[in-house]
Amino acid sequence: MTYAPQTPSESAYNFAYLDEQTKRMIRRALLKGIAIPGYQVPFASREMPMPYGWGTGGVQVTASIIGKDDCLKMIDQGSDDTTNAVSLRGFFKKTAGVATTFETADASIIQTRHRIPEKPLREDQVIVFQVPIPEPLRFLEPRETETRKMHGLEDYGLMHVKLYEDIAKNGHIATTYAYPVKVNGRYVMDPSPTPKFDNPKIDRMPALQLYGAGREQRVYAVPPYTDVKSLDFEDYPFEVQSFDKPCGLCSAEGVYLDEVILDDHGGRMFVCSDTNHCEERRAQGLTGPMAAAPTAAQLSDGNEPKPETRT
Amino acid sequence: MYVAVKGGEEAISNAHQLLAKRRRGDTSVPALTVDQIAEQLSLAVARVMGEGSLYDEGLAALAIKQARGDLIEAAFLMRAYRTTLPRLGYSQPLDTGRMYIERRISATYKDLPGGQVLGPTFDYSHRLLDFALAADAEGLPEAVARRVSTPASMPRVTDLLGDEGLIEPDPARSADAAVSDLTREPLSFPADRDLRLQNLARGDEGFLLALAYSSQRGYARTHPFTGEIRYGAVEVEFFAEELGFAITLGTIKVTECQMVNQFSGSAKAAPTFTRGYGLVFGQVERKAMAMSMVDRAMRWEELGEELTAPVQDHEFVLSHSDNIQATGFVEHLKLPHYVDFQAELDLIRKLRAEWLEAQGAVDPANGKKEAAE
Incomplete structure (x- = not known):
């Protein structure tokens, strides 16, 4: 007996991998999410050819909305060329053959993990977030049956108690990323594990925000220009991280920076987390104090592939 | 080194090549065939079909070969394949x-x-390694x-x-009751x-x-x-x-x-x-x-x-x-998380500074620590 399977070719897969029925099912869930901003809509998430936790929710959302004329930007940790961003961009290049870009301004769809680009997004753009745990109340109450009830009853006391206890214990709200927000005055939502630095960007953002959690089988959305308020107290207002130094490469201030360890005796520098933003500024001739330092050479040029242009 | 997360494209391509080489192992040893796996590792094949939720011995054997024997990875390959298959309908209940x-x-x-x-069944076999199986010339099994x-x-x-x-x-089955899926x-x-x-x-x-x-x-x-x-x-x-x-x-x-x-x-x-x-x-x-x-x-x-x-x-x-x-979800923790980690670094440095400052302000009279704020 022979078991060797017939080998279907890769072209046997549909445009953007998912079949049209599945895409339609996901788009219906997204429309419901847009109609009820911040509400987590259950959807029949599919197994994808990358593992759960690698962005299967974001990939399914992008696959459902992408068309042949779209231009896709894929980032992870703010960077276009981190390994998983490369891998997911390659997936859509292969299965959808769409144009891809590193330029925030050129993209019609931006799929992201953990960051929002520094450049303000426009009405004609969509940002897709990869979400690991969509439920902002999950770490306070592990049961889905309970948290759904709490959302239904708008019972968010537990969350406020948690934030209050943080302040009582530490003097600060000890949540630095995935900082909970209230959307349109109704649902408390997890903005995905972006640093709270990015929270002000999703308030009244002109672009449509779509959030996909594949393993947890949820999508949710924030329509353009929707109020998104980070939870806080009158005497402890929400505040974002601030960095006391500018970007070491492009001297940008008021942006989110990554700390890069340069040696094993305390040498470090801070550089833009949004690599495209940093490159643009350097192309304009803006340089930071470390731009010419030999220890930072790998960051400022050399290894980075040239930014792609729209094809 | 920081390059670990930069220049990902080349790194991924190289990693895939190395993986393919390691999967094949020593080329002086003949490659496994899918038929050998399906026939001789049939319990692994069965597990992969079950957890992969797709009954196809050939595909499961292929998945095991491709996954280097990692059965969860093989089940994942099956799942990712089955999700692309059209759903024609539901069978009658098995009798x-x-x-x-x-x-x-x-x-x-x-x-x-x-x-x-x-x-x-293994139930009544004594679990003694059968060195005859390691010998090259494993004879044909006796007819049963x-x-x-x-x-x-x-x-x-x-x-x-x-x-x-x-x-x-x-429980009585009502003919029109849909089965959950x-x-x-x-x-x-x-x-x-x-x-x-x-x-x-x-x-x-x-x-x-x-x-x-x-x-x-x-x-x-x-x-x-x-x-x-x-x-x-x-x-x-x-x-x-x-x-x-x-x-x-x-x-x-x-x-x-x-x-x-x-x-x-x-x-x-x-x-x-x-x-x-x-x-x-x-x-x-x-x-x-x-x-x-x-x-x-x-x-x-x-x-x-x-x-x-x-x-x-x-x-x-x-x-x-x-x-x-x-x-x-467990393994995704190896993906880069440095943006969130940066946010945590920032907070822990702040908390430590405040704590140390408060320690310095200890009142020697009663040893009581002042509140942080």
Whole structure:
């Protein structure tokens, strides 16, 4: 007996991998999410050819909305060329053959993990977030049956108690990323594990925000220009991280920076987390104090592939 | 080095090449064929088909080869493939009473209609390494005489008990009741038994094994007896609307376990034996048995029992049984998280500075620390 399977070719897969029925099912869930901003809509998430936790929710959302004329930007940790961003961009290049870009301004769809680009997004753009745990109340109450009830009853006391206890214990709200927000005055939502630095960007953002959690089988959305308020107290207002130094490469201030360890005796520098933003500024001739330092050479040029242009 | 997360494209391509090389191993050793895996590692193939939720021995064997023997990775390959297949419809319920039996045992009766058929099993082999298998020239196995002729229809032990009313009846099936399918609808709670069984059938063998074991050790004990385990081939029938009758699509091999559990009765039900059910692809008895024990434990509510242990907890069990989901989320921690880690670094530095400052302000009179703010 022979078991060797017939080998279907890769072209046997549909445009953007998912079949049209599945895409339609996901788009219906997204429309419901847009109609009820911040509400987590259950959807029949599919197994994808990358593992759960690698962005299967974001990939399914992008696959459902992408068309042949779209231009896709894929980032992870703010960077276009981190390994998983490369891998997911390659997936859509292969299965959808769409144009891809590193330029925030050129993209019609931006799929992201953990960051929002520094450049303000426009009405004609969509940002897709990869979400690991969509439920902002999950770490306070592990049961889905309970948290759904709490959302239904708008019972968010537990969350406020948690934030209050943080302040009582530490003097600060000890949540630095995935900082909970209230959307349109109704649902408390997890903005995905972006640093709270990015929270002000999703308030009244002109672009449509779509959030996909594949393993947890949820999508949710924030329509353009929707109020998104980070939870806080009158005497402890929400505040974002601030960095006391500018970007070491492009001297940008008021942006989110990554700390890069340069040696094993305390040498470090801070550089833009949004690599495209940093490159643009350097192309304009803006340089930071470390731009010419030999220890930072790998960051400022050399290894980075040239930014792609729209094809 | 920072380049570890830069220049990802080249790194990924190189990693894939190295992986392919490592998968092949020493090229002076002949490559495994898919047929060899399907024929000689059939229990691994069965596990991959079950947890991969797709009955295809050839594809499962290929997946095992591609995954270098990592069975969860192989099941993942199967899942990612099956999700692209069109859904033509649902088969008729399997009739395991008409199974072509290769193995059938009962622990509750010494002998019973149809007989005990030991079949291929490790149960009574001594676990001594057989060095003859390591020798190059493994001879052909001796022909095995089939000493019993199993009847075409073999009554289930639970049916024999049912005739006496000693075991709860199987729930009546209403013809129009749709069966839940968690590959089409997201898992939601409360989850009915059909959905639970589907979830367990796709669930991780190790997870179910540990849960079943915990119930034996007193965490929601269900006093199980193996009423029957049967393994063999059953026909899969599909009702074709155009024809107006069911046609046989083929046969699949399955293991079915009917666990018979003590039950002393409650306010809701008279004393009877109760059922736990397990059904898996291939000869995967360990999982079929564990599944039937977990199924029984999860029926605590309808039987008026108390919720005391993890194995009974629907949300806990069903949300964590899928090893494709579990391995993905656990392993995703190796993806870069430096943006969030930066946010945490910032906070912990701030908290430490404040704490150290407060330590410096200790009042020596009473040693009491001032509040941080």
